[in-house]
Amino acid sequence: MSYITTYTGNHFDPINPDPELINIVDIAHALPMICRGNGQVSTFWSVGEHCILCAKEAAARGYSNRVIEGALLHDASECYMSDVPRPLKQFMTVYKEQENHLLDVLYTKFLGSPLDEQEEKLIKEIDDAVLWYDMKYLLGEDSEGDKPETCMVPDYTVRAFKDVEQEYLEIFEKYKVL
Incomplete structure (x- = not known):
């Protein structure tokens, strides 16, 4: 089998992604079900919650809708490829290439084109701050470096995944580019 069956019933091939089969409902549903940090956290915290925090920080910084939506979508490939912790991912060249390709397809579908270098830099800064x-x-755990400057204080209240899914969709609609 060369595809996964998504929440909405699409047969999606993450190796040869068809933009027509990418559905924001699948992304919004799957990301709240995937635990950050490979589950090595004190309480369940989803990739969906992380993406929401990144989008909220981008909005609080006054960034464009395109950067806000890009921040919301920056881990969207994980709904099709799963999450791989950073220490391992750095050695997975083919995986990273495929993930980057899938992200470009996702960004093109929802933003009209892949992120440019400056947009990637802004989103990476937010992603690292939220991390x-x-x-x-x-x-x-105290991370390396000083506490990052953020425009909002992240809220780590654990919520039902359906609430996270709903908020993800609401943020997507609010800042939708296309």
Whole structure:
């Protein structure tokens, strides 16, 4: 079998992604079901919650709708490819290439084109800042470097996955580019 069956019933091949089969409902449903940090956290915290925090931080910084939506979607490939922890992913060249290709397809579908270098930089800064808070609040661990400057204080209240799914869709609709 060369595909996965998505929540909405599509047969999606993550190796040869068809943009017509990418559905925001599948993304919004799957990401709240995937635990951050390979499950090595003090309480369940989803990739969906992480993406929501990133989008909220982008909005709080006054970034464009395109960057806000890009921040919301920056881990969307994980709904099709799963999450791989950073220490392992750095050695997975083919996986990273495929993930980047899938992200370009996702960004093109929802934003009209892949992210440019500056947009990637802004989203990476936000992603790293939120990761610092993830490490602090979900593991009680001090991350490397100083506490990052953020425009909002991340809220780590655990919520039902359906609530996260709904908020993900609401943010997507609010900042939708296309």
